[in-house]
Amino acid sequence: MSYETYFQTEREAQLNELKEWLAIPSISALSAHKEDVRSAAGWLMDALKRAGLENIELFPTAGHPVVYADYLHAPGKPTVLVYGHYDVQPVDPLNLWTTPPFEPEIRDDKLYARGATDDKGQVFMHIKALEAILKQEGTLPVNVKLCIEGEEEIGSVHLPAFLEQYKDKLAADAVLVSDTALLERGRPALCTGLRGLCSLEVSVTTATTDLHSGSYGGAVPNALHALVSLLSSLHDDKGRVSVDGFYEGVPELSPLLREEFAKQGIDEEKIKAKLGLDSLYGEEGYSFVERVGARPTLELNGVYGGFQGEGSKTVIPKEAHAKITCRLVGDQDPQQVLDAIEAHLNANIQTGARVHVKQMEKARAFNCDPTDPMLQKAADAFGKVYGTRALFTKDGGSIPIMESFSRILQAPVVLMGFGLDDENLHAPDEHFNLENFDKGLLTIVEFLKMV
Numbered sequence: 001m002s003y004e005t006y007f008q009t010e011r012e013a014q015l016n017e018l019k020e021w022l023a024i025p026s027i028s029a030l031s032a033h034k035e036d037v038r039s040a041a042g043w044l045m046d047a048l049k050r051a052g053l054e055n056i057e058l059f060p061t062a063g064h065p066v067v068y069a070d071y072l073h074a075p076g077k078p079t080v081l082v083y084g085h086y087d088v089q090p091v092d093p094l095n096l097w098t099t100p101p102f103e104p105e106i107r108d109d110k111l112y113a114r115g116a117t118d119d120k121g122q123v124f125m126h127i128k129a130l131e132a133i134l135k136q137e138g139t140l141p142v143n144v145k146l147c148i149e150g151e152e153e154i155g156s157v158h159l160p161a162f163l164e165q166y167k168d169k170l171a172a173d174a175v176l177v178s179d180t181a182l183l184e185r186g187r188p189a190l191c192t193g194l195r196g197l198c199s200l201e202v203s204v205t206t207a208t209t210d211l212h213s214g215s216y217g218g219a220v221p222n223a224l225h226a227l228v229s230l231l232s233s234l235h236d237d238k239g240r241v242s243v244d245g246f247y248e249g250v251p252e253l254s255p256l257l258r259e260e261f262a263k264q265g266i267d268e269e270k271i272k273a274k275l276g277l278d279s280l281y282g283e284e285g286y287s288f289v290e291r292v293g294a295r296p297t298l299e300l301n302g303v304y305g306g307f308q309g310e311g312s313k314t315v316i317p318k319e320a321h322a323k324i325t326c327r328l329v330g331d332q333d334p335q336q337v338l339d340a341i342e343a344h345l346n347a348n349i350q351t352g353a354r355v356h357v358k359q360m361e362k363a364r365a366f367n368c369d370p371t372d373p374m375l376q377k378a379a380d381a382f383g384k385v386y387g388t389r390a391l392f393t394k395d396g397g398s399i400p401i402m403e404s405f406s407r408i409l410q411a412p413v414v415l416m417g418f419g420l421d422d423e424n425l426h427a428p429d430e431h432f433n434l435e436n437f438d439k440g441l442l443t444i445v446e447f448l449k450m451v
Contacts, residue, residue, distance in 0.1 A: 006132055007441050015111065015434075017047070018124045019104040021086075022113040028064055028087035028154050037064045037150050040086045040120075044148060045069075047124075051131035053146065059166075061158035064150030068169075071130070072143045078451050079143040081172035083405065084123035084179060085152035088115035089426045096428035109434045116432040118425035122178035122418055123148060125437065129444035142451050145172060149401075152179075155361060156401040163408045174374040174451070175405045178444075180395060180417025182436065183264060188382035188443075190375055191415040193293065193394035194402055196328035196365035198338050201358040202345060204230065205319045210306075213314040220316060221352035224305050227320035230355065233348045234298055234341075238284040241298045245340040249331035253286075253294055261289045263391055293394035297327045298341070325361075327396065334362035363400030372412045374451070381447035382416075385439050416447065 001009075026040035027033040041058060044067050048056050053069040064087060072079070091101040091114050099105045104113035111121065126146070133140055147170060149159050163170065183189045204227040207220060236242050253261075266289045268280060282291040291297075305320030307313035326337055342357045349355045368375065370392040383389035395415075406413050418440035424430045 001136075003132060003136065003442055003445050006136060007128075007438065010128075010132075011438070014124075014128055015106070015437075018111070018121060019113070021047070021120050021124065022104040022111075022115050023102050025091075025102045026087050026115070026150065027090050028151050029090055034064075037087055041065050041067050041150055044086050044123075047127055048146065051127050052134040053127075053130065053144075059162065061151075061162060063154075063158050066150070066159070066162055067148045068146065070143070070145040071134075071140050072145075073139055074141065074143045077142045078173040079145060079171070080448065080451060081145045081147060081170055081175045081409070081411070082123075082126050083147050083149075083175055083177050083401075084126065085119050085149050085156075086115075086123065087150045087153050088118070088120070089153050091428070093428065098429055101428075101430070106434070110431040111434060111437070112429060112431040114430055116430050117419040117423045118430065119152065119179045121432040121437065122440070125178065125418065125440045126176070126444060129441050129448070132441070133445060133448065141449050144448075145170060152399070152401065155363075156404075159401050160404045160408070163404055167408055170409060172409060172411050175409065175411050175413045176447070177399075177402070177413060177415050178417050178440070179399060179419075180415045181419040181421050181423075182417065183391060183393065185420060185433070185435075186386060187388065188386050188390040189393045189417070190370070190378055190382070190390045191395045191417065192368050192370045192375070192392050193329075194366040194415075195293075195296070195396055195398050196332060196334055196403070197325065197361055197363045197398040197400060198328065198334035199323070199325040199360040200338055200341065201360065202227070202230075202322045202324060203319060203356040203358075204305075204321075204349070205354050205356065206352060207316075207318045210318050211316040213316050216316055221350060223317045223320040223353060226350040226353035227303070227305065227322060229350055230345060230348055231300060231303065231322055234344070239282050240284070241296070243298070243340050243344045246298070246337060247296070248336065249333060250296055251330040253290060257294065258290065260392060261287065261293065261394075264289055264393065292396035294329055296329050296332060299325055299327075301325055327398065328363075329365050330367075332365065334364060338362070363398060364403045366399070366402040366406060366413070367394075368406065368413055374412045374414055377450040378414045378416050378447055381443050381450055384446050385443045414447075416443070418443070 024040040026037045048069045056069040059066040101114040206223045302323040306317035379390040418436040
């Protein structure tokens with residue numbers, strides 16, 4: 001039978017199976033769910049065995065385990081390594097979920113559950129696509145390996161060391177990943193770049209205690225005033241980061257790349273209307289899609305200090321805090337960026353205040369060549385199923401481990417995602433549009449047959 005008929009016949013059973021996996025609260029960030037993460041890995045191993053995969057192994061790490069499997073019976077053919085993750089984000093705030101996050105439910109042809117689109121649902125499609133080919137053809141057209149981890153949502157802390165240790169075992173001609181999104185419904189995309197990331201926490205301190213604003217106001221430093229002044233110095237009035245050395249390694253946008261961005265047809269007026277904004281804001285001279293996909297950022301994620309309760313309290317706070325993240329592009333070195341920001345903060349702190357910086361996450365940007373034959377075949381596979389060939393895009397988000405896969409395994413990374421940006425990944429009521437579940441299965445099959 002055709003693959004379309006096969007998947008239609010198996011659809012209900014497959015979705016019920018996926019619901020079992022989604023019901024396991026594999027929240028990697030919370031130690032209380034350590035055994036749930038392990039249970040999700042065990043469920044995955046059983047599913048791989050049922051699908052007909054071989055050499056299924058559970059590799060422990062210093063954190064959560066990595067699941068490996070393969071099917072290597074196509075001598076002379078390429079090897080595709082499928083990567084994904086079985087851990088999920090925390091669910092707070094729980095009261096904003098329409099139905100419980102670990103009680104999967106289908107409404108309006110959308111599957112609601114934590115992990116539905118990020119990333120269990122998308123990983124599950126690869127398992128079922130491989131199972132379908134094995135049942136229909138008796139073998140696979142290429143060699144396949146799978147590396148599915150349980151720590152992506154906490155930064156893939158232990159996976160780079162795992163890749164280094166087992167790079168021969170994981171060697172492949174392409175790394176296939178479904179953890180990104182379509183441009184919009186019916187418009188597939190292949191991501192050829194992801195921004196890197198670095199983060200820091202800033203604390204400003206002044207006196208040894210909070211002070212009465214009547215007794216000391218206007219005569220001593222105020223930690224909040226000092227912090228606000230410091231943070232305002234990080235950008236100029238054109239939206240450009242003012243930190244010396246911040247833009248080192250940032251490539252200029254070529255006319256060809258700007259043309260590719262323009263092809264996406266992003267309507268900025270629609271974005272403003274959707275977000276309830278009177279205007280967009282960002283680095284002068286760049287469109288919305290260019291700012292998000294190909295320019296670095298420095299964002300304030302949280303600023304707090306002093307009295308925050310109901311009513312008034314005339315206090316001069318002794319300390320204030322801010323959380324900052326940067327998205328990085330090109331060859332920006334996250335450590336160099338963090339050091340440059342710290343130097344800027346120390347150089348611009350108000351007299352009488354002290355600044356303390358805690359450097360945190362660091363991940364380089366990822367980029368790949370859209371002319372690579374593997375990516376071209378992926379675009380063709382999308383075109384055959386969706387009726388329109390995938391556009392090559394750059395994503396504003398970060399999947400830090402992609403750079404490690406590309407560098408350590410020296411293989412092109414094919415980011416073949418089937419999610420949509422409005423599916424509430426990381427938020428309440430996360431869901432997966434089953435239209436893309438259906439088409440995704442067929443697209444993966446087509447890609448593996450083309451490779």
